[in-house]
Amino acid sequence: MSKILIIYSSVHGQTRKISEHIGKRLIENGNQVVTCCIEQVPLLGEFDKIIIGASIRHGKHNAEVYNFIATHLVALEAKSSCFFSVSLVARKAGRNTPETNPYMQAFLSKTQWRPNLLKVFAGNLDYQGYNWLDRSIIRFIMWITKGPTAVGTKIEYTDWQRVDVFVKEIELL
Secondary structure (H helix, E strand, O other): OOEEEEEEEOOOOHHHHHHHHHHHHHHHOOOEEEEEEHHHOOOHHHOOEEEEEEEEEOOEEOHHHHHHHHHOHHHHHOOEEEEEEEEOHHHOHHHOOOOOOHHHHHHHHHOOOOOOEEEEEEOEEEHHHOOHHHHHHHHHHHHHOOOOOOOOOEEEOOOHHHHHHHHHHHHHO
C-alpha cells in the first residue's frame, strides 16, 4: 500500500475525470490517495508517489504545470513519479504514446523532470462545452487533422482500459 498524490491541470474537465478515475482504482487496490488540482497541492513530503496529469489547450500544457515542476523538482525527483498528458491529438494511433505524441515531446524538452512513468491519453471532444474561441480553434484543428467538426459533436476518446493499465503500472513503481 502506498500513499499517492494525484495532481491535475484541467481546462474542460477530462484530465480531472481521468485523475479521479485513477485515484478511485488506486483506492480500490488498497492505496491511500489524495487527488487535487494544481492550485491546491498539499505538502509533497507526505506521499510515496506523485502523479501529475495535464491537458493540452491551444497546443501546450498550462504554464502553471511547468512552474510547479520547477519549484518542486527536488521533491519530485526524490519520489516515484508519473506524468500523463491529455489531448485530442492522442486519439490517433500514431500520436498516442509518449514517444510519438508531439505534446509529450515538447513537455520533455521544456522540463528537467524525468518521471519514472509517462503516458498519453486521448481527451474528450465536446463542442457545446467550449466557449466560442475554443470551439473555433478546436474545430479548425479537427478540420486540419480530419476529425469531426460538426458543432453538436460530443465524443469521449479516452481509452479507459489504457488508463486502468496505467494504474497497474503505477502500483509497480
